Amino acid sequence: MTTPARRRATIAASLPLLLLAGGCSYLSGESQGADPQSADCDAYEQWQGHDGTTVSIYASIRDQEAELLEESWSEFSSCTGIDIAYEGSGEFEAQIQVKVDGGNAPDLAFFPQPGLLARFAQSGDAIALPESVRANAESGWSEDWLNYATVDGELYGTPLGANVKSFVWYSPGLFSDNGYATPTTWDELIEISDAMVEDGIKPWCAGIESGDATGWPATDWVENIMLREHGPEVYDQWVDHEIPFDDPAVAEALDRVDSILRNPDYVNGGHGEVQSIATTSFQDAGTPILDRQCGMYLMGSFYAAQWPEGTTVAEDGDVYAFNLPPIQEEHGTPVLGGGEFIGAFADRPEVVAVQEYLSTVEYANSRASLGSWFSAHRDLDLDLLEAPTDRLGAETLRDSEAVFRFDGSDMMPASVGAGTFWRGMTNWINGDETEETLAYIEESWPSS
Structure with a gap:
């Protein structure tokens, strides 16, 4: 599903903003006051010549x-004269369709x-990437990443931020004190889980x-588990409904989940029994x-922001994370994750200029330097990632053995991925029962 951090509703009062229906709009650009002729603006020379123009961006990020988004492109905006009018909405998924249908589409959307x-690409509303953006x-x-924004052989989006949804959070101190080594295989993960049970600790x-x-x-x-047990090809078939939701492969994966989440010896440390x-x-x-009170927790990289104030998130800190180990070696290093893709509904010169900039490593580095963010860009400067788990996430995605797949429920029809699958x-x-659950979800899959 979409990163939960995107769902927060509190509006930061420190920014000048204009409240709009369904979201908030932040004003930037020329208000920053940078001199386009200064040496500070040399890096943006190729995008200059658009004084007085405005590019609108709509997204779920609030x-x-x-x-931080506004800050990341503020110098570009000042140096090029392009005012970027950003609106973030908690109702993005529904309202973007309303905007497009009403003839009020944003220039760019994340x-x-x-x-x-x-x-939107299939309906003809979104515009394929200009050649310069495609090259970037x-x-x-x-x-793996570009395939998610490719429709009928045309690339319609560039990746923006990323998150890893296969992190296992743990206490380095607990592991060290009890002689547990960070697992690199599924068998080792289960061995550690069993050792924790013997040591009187609920492992999960x-x-x-x-x-x-x-x-x-x-x-x-x-x-x-689907990605690790059956590999990327079967995972893709499942997500695309080329195999049914109650296929034996899915049942096998859910049975493996059952061996952890519905194992009373393994869960639910600090909270109660299985049903808790x-x-x-x-x-x-x-x-x-x-x-x-528990040893491990499977949750995305964005969970770094959920630890109580004062928690040290580091390899030698209070908590850290590792990528959920592979089950079958032939499937490489599976990585489940998510992120945003930048799509366009307009192709005016100033819009293309913003698209180009946002597709560069210079932009990625600008955003990364502000913290709480990482990207799957091959050339991202990892030294800019001060948060250890941001760096871990970027390194995990950059691993030459990594087999990345997008969060499956976000790829499925909403009635399934955000409906019957959750329920x-x-x-x-x-x-x-497993059979009952999978049949229920399969029966809900839209016929067309």
Whole structure:
């Protein structure tokens, strides 16, 4: 599912802003006051000549993250004379369609769901990348990433930020004190889990409560196991419904999830029995690691922001993370994740200029230097990533053995990926049988 951090509703009061229906709009650009003729603007010379123009951007990114976005392109905006009018909305997925249908499409949009961008490409509303932007994208990102923004052989988007959804959070101190080594294979992961049980520690904590989105963390478990157990080709077939949701491969993956999440010896450290997973929020679920009430927690890289104030997130700190190990060696290093893709609804010169800049490593480095963000760009300067888990995420994505796949539920029809899949997994945690759960989700798949 879309990164939960995108759902925060508090608006940072420190920025000048104009409240609009469904979101917030931040004003930047010429207000920054940089002199386009100064040496500071030399790096933007190729995009100058657009004084007095405005480019609108619409996305789901709000609050502090939106502030950092504004800061990341403020110098570009000042030096080029292009005012970037940014609007972030918690209702992005629904409102972008309303805007397009109403003839009020933004110039650019940041899509957290590749399928949504593809829908606009197929309808003829989104515009394929200009050659200059395509060249930047092809040199900057792997084929795995670009495939998600490719429709009928045309590239319609460039990747922006990224997150890793296969992190296992743990306490380095607990591991060190008990002689547990960070696992590199699935068998080692289970060996550590069993050792924790023998040492009187519940090896796993979990929580899938998330308001109207309750259930999504359990879908991450299934997606991670599908990718690791059956490989990227079968994973893609499952996500695209080329095999049914109740295929034996999916049942096998869910049975493996069952061996952890519905194993009373393994869960739910610090919270209760198995069924407490359904009522424990994903935000609170990992915190018992700090008190050594549980050993590990599967949750995305964005969870770094959820630890209590004062928690040291580092390899030798209070908490850190490792990528969920592979199950079958022939599938390389599976990495489940997400991110945003920049799509365009206009091709005016100033819009193309902004597209070009946002597709460069210089922009990626600008945003990375502000913290709380990383990218899958091949040339991102990792030394700019001060947060250890940001660097770990970027290094994981850059691994030559990495096999990246996008969050499956974000790729499925919304009625399934953000509907029956979530509900089915919640009911499964509460006791529904695997066969019953998978049949329920399969029956809900749209016929066309």
